Amino acid sequence: xxxxxxxxxxxxxxxxxxxxxxxxxxxxxxxxxxxxxxxxxxxxxxxxxxxxxxxxxxxxxxxxxxxxxxxxxxxxxxxxxxxxxxxxxxxxxxxxxxxxxxxxxxxxxxxxxxxxxxxxxxxxxxxxxxxxxxxxxxxxxxxxxxxxxxxxxxxxxxxxxxxxxxxxxxxxxxxxxxxxxxxxxxxxxxxxxxxxxxxxxxxxxxxxxxxxxxxxxxxxxxxxxxxxxxxxxxxxxxxxxxxxxxxxxxxxxxxxxxxxxxxxxxxxxxxxxxxxxxxxxxxxxx
Amino acid sequence: xxxxxxxxxxxxxxxxxxxxxxxxxxxxxxxxxxxxxxxxxxxxxxxxxxxxxxxxxxxxxxxxxxxxxxxxxxxxxxxxxxxxxxxxxxxxxxxxxxxxxxxxxxxxxxxxxxxxxxxxxxxxxxxxxxxxxxxxxxxxxxxxxxxxxxxxxxxxxxxxxxxxxxxxxxxxxxxxxxxxxxxxxxxxxxxxxxxxxxxxxxxxxxxxxxxxxxxxxxxxxxxxxxxxxxxxxxxxxxxxxxxxxxxxxxxxxxxxxxxxxxxxxxxxxxxxxxxxxxxxxxxxxxxxxxxxxxxxxxxxxxxxxxxxxxxxxxxxxxx
Ligand SMILES: Cc1cc2nc3c(=O)[nH]c(=O)nc-3n(C[C@H](O)[C@H](O)[C@H](O)COP(=O)(O)OP(=O)(O)OC[C@H]3O[C@@H](n4cnc5c(N)ncnc54)[C@H](O)[C@@H]3O)c2cc1C
Ligand SMILES: Nc1ncnc2c1ncn2[C@@H]1O[C@H](COP(=O)(O)O)[C@@H](O)[C@H]1O
Numbered sequence: 001x002x003x004x005x006x007x008x009x010x011x012x013x014x015x016x017x018x019x020x021x022x023x024x025x026x027x028x029x030x031x032x033x034x035x036x037x038x039x040x041x042x043x044x045x046x047x048x049x050x051x052x053x054x055x056x057x058x059x060x061x062x063x064x065x066x067x068x069x070x071x072x073x074x075x076x077x078x079x080x081x082x083x084x085x086x087x088x089x090x091x092x093x094x095x096x097x098x099x100x101x102x103x104x105x106x107x108x109x110x111x112x113x114x115x116x117x118x119x120x121x122x123x124x125x126x127x128x129x130x131x132x133x134x135x136x137x138x139x140x141x142x143x144x145x146x147x148x149x150x151x152x153x154x155x156x157x158x159x160x161x162x163x164x165x166x167x168x169x170x171x172x173x174x175x176x177x178x179x180x181x182x183x184x185x186x187x188x189x190x191x192x193x194x195x196x197x198x199x200x201x202x203x204x205x206x207x208x209x210x211x212x213x214x215x216x217x218x219x220x221x222x223x224x225x226x227x228x229x230x231x232x233x234x235x236x237x238x239x240x241x242x243x244x245x246x247x248x249x250x251x252x253x254x255x256x257x258x259x260x261x262x263x264x265x266x267x268x269x270x271x272x273x274x275x276x277x278x279x280x281x282x283x284x285x286x
Numbered sequence: 287x288x289x290x291x292x293x294x295x296x297x298x299x300x301x302x303x304x305x306x307x308x309x310x311x312x313x314x315x316x317x318x319x320x321x322x323x324x325x326x327x328x329x330x331x332x333x334x335x336x337x338x339x340x341x342x343x344x345x346x347x348x349x350x351x352x353x354x355x356x357x358x359x360x361x362x363x364x365x366x367x368x369x370x371x372x373x374x375x376x377x378x379x380x381x382x383x384x385x386x387x388x389x390x391x392x393x394x395x396x397x398x399x400x401x402x403x404x405x406x407x408x409x410x411x412x413x414x415x416x417x418x419x420x421x422x423x424x425x426x427x428x429x430x431x432x433x434x435x436x437x438x439x440x441x442x443x444x445x446x447x448x449x450x451x452x453x454x455x456x457x458x459x460x461x462x463x464x465x466x467x468x469x470x471x472x473x474x475x476x477x478x479x480x481x482x483x484x485x486x487x488x489x490x491x492x493x494x495x496x497x498x499x500x501x502x503x504x505x506x507x508x509x510x511x512x513x514x515x516x517x518x519x520x521x522x523x524x525x526x527x528x529x530x531x532x533x534x535x536x537x538x539x540x541x542x543x544x545x546x547x548x549x550x551x552x553x554x555x556x557x558x559x560x561x562x563x564x565x566x567x568x569x570x571x572x573x574x575x576x577x578x579x580x581x582x583x584x585x586x587x588x589x590x591x592x593x594x595x596x597x598x599x600x601x602x603x604x605x
Contacts, residue, residue: 017488035536036290036554042420043469058535060536119391145381148535148558150418152400153381156575157356157388165357166467182471186529188380188485188538189296192353193471200467206536207523249433250398252413257422260582267573268587273595278582280596281603285489285544285565286511 024198025174026079027129028068028102028142029159030061030085033094033149046251047115048149057090057096060144060204062211062234068142069101069212071176078139079103081132085113085124085183087258091227098181098222099214106132110232115244118150122158124242127235129163140181141201156203166196169203287316287407288372292323292383294361294455296476297354299326303483304378306445308438312376313446315407319370320452321510322485323362324353340366351473353470356385357465364394365459367433374412376405379437387435397431401539403442405597412436421541421553421562439539440486476530479515484531487514488540492533492560494518496549496570500524503593504548510600518542518556531553534559552577569593 018020034040035054035082043049065082072078082097083172084090085108094105108128129138134157141163146153153169158168182195214222232239240246264279280286294302307528312318313335315563320339322328332339342362344353363375363386370414376382380402383432390396402414412434414427429436455586485488491513493504501515510517517526533540535558537601550556552568552575559579566579569589578584585592 002587029496036420036558037354040422042423042425046425061411063501067557087394122388122392151535151558152359152398153384154388154391154398154400155585157385158392159334161389161392164464166464168468169356170381175603178413187382188530190473194468195469208518248395248429249393249399249431250428253427254418254423254427256426257424260566260580263582263584264580265578265584265586268585268592272585273375273585273592273597275567275597276585276592276596277599280511280544280567280600283565285341286600286604 005156021071024072024075024139025136026068026072026080026140026142027083027132027138028065028080028097029125029155030065030093030097030158031058031144031147032056032084032090033147036148041256042254047247048086055092057093057145058147060206061093061148062100062273063208064142064144064206065100066209066211067104067174067202067248068140071140071197072172075176081106082124083128083285084108085121085128087114094218094227094279095222099219100212101218103225104249105227107227107229108235109182109229112232112239112243112245115247116242117247117249118152118154119158119248120164120242120246122155124232124235124237125155125159126162127237131157131230131235135193137199139198140176141165141199143203145205156201159203163201165275166200167201168194168196171202172206172207174202174204174208287374288370288386289318289374289376290361290363290366290370291318292375292377292386293320293321293332294378294380294383295326296328299329300331300468301329302382303486303583304343304440306448307440307443308378308433309333309335311438311443311445312407313380315374315405319372321366323359325362328426328451328454330451331448331554333446335446336452338453338455339451340369340455340457342366342457342459345460351470352465352468353546355375355465356382356389357468357470358461360386360389360393361462361465362457363460365457369457371491372553373433375435377437379439384438387437390435394433396435397419397429397433397435398435399427401427401436402436402438403541405436406437408540417541417562420535420558421560439541441484441541476528481508482512482514484514484533485538485540487540488542489513489544490516490533490540490549490560490563491548492518493521493527493545493548494550495520497521497526499524500526501595506580507546507593507597510597514568518550518553527528547577548593550577551575552580
């Protein structure tokens with residue numbers, strides 16, 4: 001199934017579409033994660049304990065929402081739909097996106113999705129984007145560059161692959177004009193500017209923008225915005241394809257790193273540099 | 287068991303520092319074969335131990351500047367997997383390669399492990415070791431799919447020695463439809479810093495806001511220790527040093543034997559990229575700086591006093 005607008009779509013091949021503003025619809029994927037400032041632990045099964053009650057919107061996803069809103073505003077008020085998959089609490093991530101300015105939200109909530117790896121997550125999110133596209137074509141999907149829990153950075157490109165669209169990842173700058181998206185990215189060894197016709201997926205870096213802070217009025221307004229709750233059955237995703245059942249990786253063992261021993265804290269009284277040199281030599285680090 | 291290694295290289299065709307590490311690791315798992323994507327010429331020497339190298343030309347008048355985009359590289363790797371029946375693919379754990387791995391997972395059914403620091407075959411299945419939650423936990427992860435794609439961190443294995451290039455098998459792939467939609471408007475490859483590669487260096491010295499833009503004392507200590515130089519996001523945001531020097535959650539993850547942080551507060555985002563270091567040294571003039579919570583050797587002091595003295599003393603001690 002294709003998520004693109006317009007006719008002329010050959011089967012199995014998304015069309016190079018022409019999008020004219022202000023018809024843009026944007027889906028922004030947001031994840032609810034345990035707060036990185038709090039103590040995070042793994043359970044016996046090696047899965048992250050997600051019941052600490054101190055979950056929050058994945059920080060970089062605030063940049064993703066901001067990028068989506070800016071594109072929508074420059075397109076004269078396009079529609080922004082926040083999409084999240086996760087347990088009950090995850091709706092908080094979607095709510096935060098609504099407070100920032102997204103128009104509506106979708107929460108994929110299903111016990112069978114628990115324990116999904118990044119590829120399972122992408123599979124479910126792709127099904128959700130296709131369902132969103134039933135009400136009108138989706139032109140742009142925006143994600144963060146990484147979720148701070150697993151830090152895999154796999155979901156964006158996997159989601160785009162499932163949807164049959166281009167992924168322009170790690171954007172520090174995003175511009176949408178004339179039916180195409182242009183992204184500047186800074187990689188380990190190179191700087192690049194990439195361009196692709198819509199529909200496309202963009203993942204944004206924390207350097208892409210400063211995310212807006214919702215004011216009281218925005219927070220109140222968000223309460224009235226619709227949040228659809230969809231199950232795997234609603235998406236037509238067989239439960240054994242995702243969740244722990246469908247995961248292609250399995251955690252065999254997980255252990256906290258042993259505490260650091262023999263730690264030293266000195267206050268410089270004039271010779272700390274020399275002491276440091278001696279420490280490095282003694283420990284064969286220099 | 288055939289283990290494919292994606293041989294990352296510069297646009298001009300020089301293998302990246304991680305390539306010989308991955309080849310050595312692949313040789314410890316099974317029969318190692320290399321994958322070389324694009325028109326860049328094969329170097330006269332490649333890491334030793336490769337049984338074959340598969341050179342994949344990207345067909346269809348493809349613009350050479352687009353050869354490295356993820357859809358194209360993943361198609362190339364998938365073609366060689368099909369041709370060789372390989373069951374393991376090793377890639378350097380970079381953001382670009384994560385996009386390649388994600389496509390192999392989504393379109394070719396691979397199981398993917400990111401940021402592995404070890405890889406072994408146990409009872410016929412691939413098991414990777416990795417640290418998670420900002421280096422505070424270690425895990426062992428098993429791949430339960432017929433094709434295992436493992437993204438391996440720099441420095442996870444000793445590099446294989448260079449050797450004459452092995453037998454070359456030529457392949458040609460047409461870029462996938464989606465690959466053809468990516469237009470590379472501009473690409474500028476950055477020159478190396480002349481120092482060890484940040485991600486794999488044994489010693490890393492990181493400067494933060496406390497340097498106030500003067501990395502001189504860090505550079506001199508780095509010369510003495512053969513270290514790579516890294517930075518906090520604040521230091522890169524200020525433009526004091528290039529972006530690729532950023533260590534942390536959204537930058538490079540380092541796990542050197544020795545990390546030295548100077549004028550670095552130790553924000554949680556930064557810790558995420560360095561907490562797995564062997565020994566952590568911190569120099570900060572604020573005794574309450576959070577980095578002291580994780581430092582093996584903490585010095586409350588002025589980096590402009592402490593670092594030059596340490597450099598001078600190291601020179602004296604070592605003659
Ligand atoms: C989504 C997100 C992602 C982020 N990702 C990263 C990341 O990947 N990497 C990263 O580093 N940050 C990242 N950050 C930023 C991070 O939160 C911190 O702001 C940053 O790490 C702080 O940098 P700093 O330690 O240089 O500056 P500060 O926190 O300002 O600390 C400077 C320190 O220098 C000390 N100092 C000052 N003068 C001297 C002196 N003369 N001698 C000795 N000490 C001195 C001060 O006491 C202070 O502790 C991210 C933030 C967000 C929101
Ligand atoms: N469960 C999820 N629900 C919604 N979006 C997600 C989910 N998991 C990952 N994402 C998106 O994918 C990005 C990268 O996540 P990851 O690949 O897990 O590091 C995040 O910044 C989100 O935008």
